[in-house]
Amino acid sequence: MQIQWYPGHMAKARRMLIDNLKLIDAVVEIVDARAPVATRNPDFDALFTGKKRIVLLNKSDLADPETTKKFLRLYAEMGFRALAMAATSSQKKGAAIALLQEAVQEEVARMEQKGVKKTLRFMVVGIPNVGKSTFINRIAGSNRAQVGDKPGVTKGKQWVKITPYLELMDTPGLLWPKLSDPLLARHLAYIGSIKDDIMDVEELAAQLLQELMGLCPDALLARYKKLEREMEPAALLEGVCRSRGFLLPGGLLDMERGARIVLDEFRGGKIARLTLDRPDYERQDTDVPAKS
Ligand SMILES: Nc1nc2c(ncn2[C@@H]2O[C@H](COP(=O)(O)OP(=O)(O)OP(=O)(O)O)[C@@H](O)[C@H]2O)c(=O)[nH]1
Ligand SMILES: [Mg+2]
Known part of the structure; x- marks a missing residue:
């Protein structure tokens, strides 16, 4: 099956992410817990080098819990702060906020010593339909970003102010140009x-x-x-x-x-709660463009 899957607006979205990197303290990458390998954009390693990164395994309500635990261990080994959650529920909201704060705590402490209370800015990224906007709404506690059960709902960037000191940037779903796996x-x-x-x-x-x-x-x-x-x-x-x-x-x-x-x-999770990807799967599609 041939899939035409990198429409022109994605290259534009990629550019926008690069242009906004200087404004943010860390990147929150959302993946789908049913397919954590497939939904991790291999392009992000190059795009976000030098940035603090947090990985959220979203839609874990639809995934196999044991496999989710294996993926969490894998991310820990890779040096990412990671959390499994379902953005449609408030259960892990506190844990998610704590993880975000933890990721930037050194910088916050450094600024505090200078007498400055820092506003934390996170860019929320991921491929289409993984729940980026739902996550932002959950953290905000209200429907600020548009959500939909199809890919391509968020079309441009949107800053959502959670508190005077915490802002999240919603972004359009981004795929990578070559789908060779x-x-x-x-x-x-x-x-x-x-x-x-x-x-x-x-x-x-x-x-x-x-x-x-x-x-x-x-x-x-x-x-x-x-x-x-x-x-x-x-x-x-x-x-x-x-x-x-x-x-x-x-x-x-x-x-x-x-x-x-x-x-x-x-x-809709009606057939079974399961994970399609295996943690030891070696992807064949790491062929991604240079940073700019
Ligand atoms: N079951 C379940 N559904 C979820 C979860 N998070 C989001 N969804 C659903 O997934 C769909 C996509 O959510 P969005 O928040 O619009 O996803 P997005 O990543 O912003 O998508 P784009 O803007 O199109 O890239 C919606 O129907 C959400 O209700 C979750 O944790 N569990
Ligand atoms: Mg969205």
């Missing part, structure tokens, strides 16, 4: 970080069903009754249509409707 590309598409209208949804849903049959066969068989373990991807999608009675006039199966239902139900 087909497995990671599929994972991004399954979770909804790439626009569905640039993909073949039937092929995508069929592949997702095959992957889910490997990861959580019991949950899948329980949800769609007409599936069998050894089915090929296309047969799995047909099985979903039969399970739900998705027929077109004339008796053909409505594969597109079946595909959209599978993607919707997976994205």
Whole structure:
């Protein structure tokens, strides 16, 4: 499957991030806990060299808790401050604020010695649809940034003042130019970080069903009754249509409707709570542009 996935506005967004780096104290990178490898933009290592970085594994309510713990250990080994959370709940709000403050505490102390109370500014970054704006709204305690269940909702930068001394910058989702790892590309598409209208949804849903049959066969068989373990991807999608009675006039199966239902139900966490990526996966798409 060929995916056209680096639209022109992304290059503009990348430029904007670089231009704003001088204003900020640290970068908060949001990844999706269901696909923490696929949703980490490999371009960020070059973009944010020299900046303090915090990684938030968001949507952890939809991910497998044990795998989330493994990813947290991995980030700790890599030297990142990291936290698993669900921005749609207030449970980890305090822990997230504490983590942000901790990341810049030395600078705050240094300024305090000079008698200055520093305003902390964080840039919130990540690929599309991982919950950057939802996170900012959670920290702000009100709906200040626009949110939506599709990629590309935030179009430009937006500063959100949380307190007189804490500001968060919302940014548009940023992908990297070359998508040369087909497995990671599929994972991004399954979770909804790439626009569905640039993909073949039937092929995508069929592949997702095959992957889910490997990861959580019991949950899948329980949800769609007409599936069998050894089915090929296309047969799995047909099985979903039969399970739900998705027929077109004339008796053909409505594969597109079946595909959209599978993607919707997976994205909504209705099939199973699971993580697609493995912590030891070695990505093949680290080929990213130079910093400017
Ligand atoms: N289940 C669950 N859904 C979440 C969580 N965080 C965000 N969402 C949902 O994910 C969708 C995308 O959220 P946004 O905050 O708009 O994501 P974004 O990263 O700002 O997206 P762009 O601006 O398009 O790049 C929305 O439907 C949110 O309700 C979470 O922790 N758990
Ligand atoms: Mg947004």
